[in-house]
Amino acid sequence: MALKIKPLSDRVVVEPQAAETKTASGIYIPDSAKEKPQQGKVVAVGKGKKDHDMTVKVGDVVLYGKYSGSELKLDGKDYLIMREDDILAII
Amino acid sequence: MALKIKPLSDRVVVEPQAAETKTASGIYIPDSAKEKPQQGKVVAVGKGKKDHDMTVKVGDVVLYGKYSGSELKLDGKDYLIMREDDILAII
Amino acid sequence: MALKIKPLSDRVVVEPQAAETKTASGIYIPDSAKEKPQQGKVVAVGKGKKDHDMTVKVGDVVLYGKYSGSELKLDGKDYLIMREDDILAII
Amino acid sequence: MALKIKPLSDRVVVEPQAAETKTASGIYIPDSAKEKPQQGKVVAVGKGKKDHDMTVKVGDVVLYGKYSGSELKLDGKDYLIMREDDILAII
Amino acid sequence: MALKIKPLSDRVVVEPQAAETKTASGIYIPDSAKEKPQQGKVVAVGKGKKDHDMTVKVGDVVLYGKYSGSELKLDGKDYLIMREDDILAII
Amino acid sequence: MALKIKPLSDRVVVEPQAAETKTASGIYIPDSAKEKPQQGKVVAVGKGKKDHDMTVKVGDVVLYGKYSGSELKLDGKDYLIMREDDILAII
């Protein structure tokens, strides 16, 4: 959360939350079979733009469409950077 | 209805209503033959945006086009999240 | 006309008028040869939106392009729901 | 001209003018060889919309692009209904 | 120039200027080899629209992109009708 | 620079600057191998439009994307006419 990145405009940096690696019956799923995560934690928020005030805050857990955003590697960890409009909901 | 999800912007979470599983003559339709539902109950409503005040309310039964919205799983149940503009009518 | 449906935004529910089932010379046209109707009676009208006040009223007979709107079944009858902008004229 | 049709918005109903059926040298052209007309007489005019006041009037002879508008049959005669913006000029 | 045509909106009627029919070395170019003209004289100008005041005047010689506008035949002569925005420059 | 052309709207006439015809090692590059120039001198500037005041001035040397603008021949010389928005920078 002490990420030193400043997203521009109405962009948000999201840390995808780890997908389940075990099925209900306890079988481990190999990496390539895991579903791409669609849930993540907001770690950085832009300042918005003239016609768009930001709603999400750092720490919010959000849902976003598969394939939303660009992948980003910071300090060896994977993040997604997307426009706030790609975020569906806060949970 | 006590769903702890906050849809962003002009989005709405809809719980699709179960499709008929029996025909008029009493024959059960196997799952894959069921028509995808187009009717559902609103369970969460976003705050709208600058040029769009929300019309639907939680509890409204609405009609929406096939293929509208993104599928969402919350507490093991399936929902759809869509923009209010994808909702055709309140019935 | 006592249809309990409230179209959202600038949408209109239209009841397509029956296509001619007899040619001028009195020959009955089988169902699949009937031209898709392009004329119908307005049965429900939305409230419009910020930059669009509604013009058509319940009871108006209107013309609309083939393929306009989504098909809708209410109380066993077929309707079309379309945006007012898909309506070409009142006749 | 006593057409009881009210075009919606910025739409105009045009009665296409008959294409020449005889060439300069007096040879009759069979129907399928006639060029689709691009000239017509305005028979009904909509009320315009917020950002578009209407310019053409009933009775104007106008030019419009081939393929403009939708074909319409009223009282057994063929008309075209198009947006005023599809009309190129008044002649 | 006494053309009785009134272009609608921001449209302009241009009379294409004859392409060179002789090369520099005096060889006549057969008709099909002539380059499509891109220079013409303005013969009629529309009234513009709310967000577009007209710049060109009747009599101006203008340059326009190949393939701009629709061809038009008036009193047996060929013209082009195009939006003023298709005109590149006055020369 | 005494070019008697008046570009319309936000257009600019640019005289492409000759591409290098000799490589660093002194080898002449045949004409077809020369890279299409992307640098040129502004020779005429339009008046801009309601929401676009012009920035470049006659005499500026500018960079523009390959394939920007339309080619133009004036007094036997080749120019490009493009919208100011196609100009990337002044150098």
Next chain:
Amino acid sequence: MALKIKPLSDRVVVEPQAAETKTASGIYIPDSAKEKPQQGKVVAVGKGKKDHDMTVKVGDVVLYGKYSGSELKLDGKDYLIMREDDILAII
């Protein structure tokens, strides 16, 4: 940083930062295998436009999408020129 280029409108000139040429295990990666850089230093910033004030400043290290911007060679060095909206974040 003493670059004498003035980007137009909301454009920014970025100097891509050298990609890693050695892997973690000390193996040199040949040039064609290097990943296209997505990080760079801002060396010139335009004045913005009516509805867009500039956020980045000369000297900022920024992230941008692969394939953003146009390549530019100035004084023998490679730069990218892109719209500020193509810049994802300042790091």
